Amino acid sequence: MSNVVHKLTKQQIDQLMSKISFDTTNVSQGMKAKTKYKNTSISVYNSNKVMFQGKDAESIASQLLPNVVPAKKNTAKSSNSQQAIQYNRYNCIGSDEAGSGDYFGPLTVCAAYVSKKNVQILKALGVDDSKRLTDAKIIELAEQLVTFIPHSLLTMNNDKYNEKQQVGWSQVKMKAVLHNEAIKNVTQKIDTEELDYIVIDQFAEAGVYKRYALSELPFNSKTKFETKGESKSIAIAAASIISRYAFVKHMDNLSRSVKMEIPKGASNKVDLTAAKLIERRGIAYLDSISKKHFANRQKAENLVQKKHK
Structure with missing residues (x-):
């Protein structure tokens, strides 16, 4: 058995806890949460350190924390970033998502095709x-x-998200399915003879993504996975902007409908807002606009109970 320990920021811990289910109640002193994932024990401590324990501890840490733990460069399953492909010189489909680290709101995924002739146009617009x-x-x-970029935008609303999570789907699986579907949709809108690469903003190892995607990857040989992909491919940057746009618009509409600001992320401010919504509209309504397995739900219930003691 091997142990892997990483010191994370609060935001990174929130993102980790949004990907898979954690137990936040039956934990030891000094521990924030714990879980078992693919035969690997994961412990999150109040010191913001996370320990992975098991024979696959290193690979699981790399899978769940792709921006923290670099994938091994000597494996075919790792990111292809070591090849230093200059994606903006090629015709590429890029894909990215928004809402995965946010308690409130849906999960949105976009795939977008950017031809090399449009790269300079996007740069001039300020795509970043x-x-x-x-x-x-x-x-x-x-x-x-x-208006001019072939794209596919998919939204998994909270009811569907919670339903999938309830039957055992991890957030990684949800994202893999949506990314693959969005990419397939875009390939139906372009001349694939001109397609050079499909670049996915990496949220899991390539092998994990392919296992979770539920169907064959279109143009598998052209598919690459890149951490911090927005800085490497303007197609990913465009997809990120469109997916984020859909998420922001949803959150704006949600705030208007409840007549109060619904904050993004998974911070203490989110806990307070969730507690207010429980008092005003009940827990069932809260669940209908949020991701139930986030720790914010229990924190909000605790705040309500504390207030009425």
Whole structure:
């Protein structure tokens, strides 16, 4: 048995806990959460350290924390980033998602095709890593991109998300299925003879993605997986902007419908908002607009109980 320990930020821990189900109640002192995933024990501590224990501890850590733990370069299942492909010189489909680390709101996935002749146009528009852009800029860019970029945008609403999670689907599996479906949709809209690469913003090892995708990958030999893909492929950046746009618009509409700001992410502010919604509309309504397995749900219930003691 091997042990792997990583020190994470709070945001990285929230993202990890959104991917698979954790037990946050039956834990030892000093421990925040624990779970068993593919025969690997995972323990999250209050110190923000995460321990993976098991014979596959290293590969599981790499799968669940692709932006923290680099995949081994000597394996075919690792990211192809060591090849240093200059994707913006080629015709590419890129795919990315939004909402996976957010308690409220759906999971949105977009695949977008950017031909090499359109790369400079997108750069001139200001297409960049969506994490660097304001919501207003994302909306502005997305509303332009969807008019001329072949794309497919898929949304898994909260009811469907919770249903899949309840029957054992991890968030990684949900994303793999949606990415693969969106990519297939885009291949129906373009001349695939001109397609050079399909680039997926990596959220799991290639082998895991292919196992979860439920159907054959279109153009498997052309498919690449890249960590921090938005900085390597403008097609991924475009897909990220469109998927983020859909998520932002959903959140704006949700805020208007409940007449209060619904925050993004999974912070303490989210806990407080969820607690208010439980008091105003009940737990069933909260579940209908959120991802039930996030720790925020229990924290919100605890806040309500504490208030009424």
